[in-house]
Amino acid sequence: MHITIFVYGTWGDIRPHVVLGMALQKAGHEVQVVASPGYEQWVRDRDLGFYPLTTDVNTFARENADLMDKGFISQLQTLRTRIAPLLVQMGLEVMEATRDSDVLMTVEFGASLLLDVITANKLKPIFINPAPINPTRTSNTVLPAKPGWFPFEGWYNRLGYTVLRQSSWRALAGGRNPLAKQLGLPKSGYKDFRAVVDTAPALTTVSRHVFQRPADWDDRWQVTGFLFDDDPTWAPPQDLVDFLETDEAPVYIGFGSMPDSKPQATTRMIMDAVRKAGKRAVILTGWAGLGANDVPENIHILKYAPHSWLFPKMAVIVHHGGSGTTASGMRAGVPTVVIPHQGDQGFWGRTVKRLGVGTNPIPRKKLTVESLAAAITEATTNRAMQVNARALGEKISAEDGLEETIKWVERFLS
Known part of the structure; x- marks a missing residue:
């Protein structure tokens, strides 16, 4: 046909x-x-x-x-x-x-x-x-x-x-x-x-x-x-490999295809939240155009990497709640923080919380340095959440x- x-x-x-x-x-x-x-x-x-x-x-x-x-x-x-x-x-x-x-x-x-x-x-x-x-x-x-x-x-x-x-x-x-x-x-x-x-x-x-x-x-x-597209032929740039090997697993933060009318302010808020939580982070530029010229050592700005390669190497996945990103985060077996912007993203945020594999979702308009830092801290310290995320990841990987x-x-x- x-x-x-x-x-x-x-x-x-x-x-x-x-x-x-x-x-x-x-x-x-x-x-x-x-x-x-x-x-x-x-x-x-x-x-x-x-x-x-x-x-x-x-x-x-x-x-x-x-x-x-x-x-x-x-x-x-x-x-x-x-x-x-x-x-x-x-x-x-x-x-x-x-x-x-x-x-x-x-x-x-x-x-x-x-x-x-x-x-x-x-x-x-x-x-x-x-x-x-x-x-x-x-x-x-x-x-x-x-x-x-x-x-x-x-x-x-x-x-x-x-x-x-x-x-x-x-x-x-x-x-x-x-x-x-x-x-x-x-x-x-x-x-x-x-x-x-x-x-x-x-x-x-x-x-x-x-x-x-x-x-x-x-x-x-x-x-x-x-349905996953894993992009198996992709090879990571050396600066990303070096950043990942330098210290503990970082937090991933990216809003995918969600545009942002104030990308510089959003980037600054994210970096401040990461610093407040005492963590390192990989920040995806995405359609929002996140990024800055004065990036501290605990931050790596990334244009692209396949979720299948990157997410298992992260401590937490912070994202907008797109269905594909949510699926990849679940399969990776690490906790999730969803920042829903629109559409079905609120459902995915609620689902992550219901399954015990992530924090309460933070609506984009309520995202602050304090709320993001608190969510990152919860996701990196909640042992039960980490165990649940790993178990769900194994089940999804077997499908x-x-x-x-x-x-x-x-x-x-x-």
Whole structure:
């Protein structure tokens, strides 16, 4: 079959999808990736087809870093005005890219924009979700914890998924409705969206040791395990090797693809927190552009290193709570401190705490020298947390999420 994988996101989003695409192509399918143009060479080097989108997500994130300073409602309102024309263009490009495709793989959120493309090109959707977002009464992965006074836990849990789906449907209306008009199609309704997402296969690529498949899920919804891209040919620069060998294991601090409107101030805050905790640290520059000219000896600024190589050498992993980074941190078997910025990152922060492998999450807007230093101290001194993290890492390392994912994809396609 001809399979298109649509990924509008960051490195953390595209890497596991490309790993999946390579395995599907090895199994005999023809696979192409539709993503931002900055990923084209990297994808083609892995012998997959590629269809470039006009918009580069990296550029968009840098130009809109101020969104991180706003509240959730303000973010949605701003995105509607800034991103709507880009969404229309994106939808038209996916429409063209998938004319000869049989299957479209993307996150469920993507169907909020591409519903008419799925219908017009007669595509079979398979959702690849890096976090649990299929409705269930048995667990809550969307809303904050249920208030103690509220008696109906199952109803409250399902409410979260309804809110999530309706929010995504409304948030992308500014792109979806003009797209339908340009395609000559009638405007789709929320019932049309529900008809697709309630019946399409969906694979939650999360370890069963982190999230157990709910008993009330349909057989089309499965939990398969994390997908990792380990970059085995990478070699570390000598200055990084020297820093790691100089003293005790450092703390890793990086916010991945999260932009920052004040990177210098954030860098200074991080370095002050590390000093206050009496530790050393490796700080990832990331899309935030962290770094400074006057870096003390206990700090090493890093542009890139594979999580699989770096994280096991750390004492603690401090990060934004992206699904891929969280998975890598758990597999490494060291404690985690999550600084959620947006989206599902709050869920991952709560999950880390629930599993006993990390501290309470610190929302980005509440991050201070004192709170970060306290979290680092807790994670480096809490013996039970360290034991739990090591045990979970061993369990995740023994899984093969890719093999399990391929098994279910093939079953859905047969």
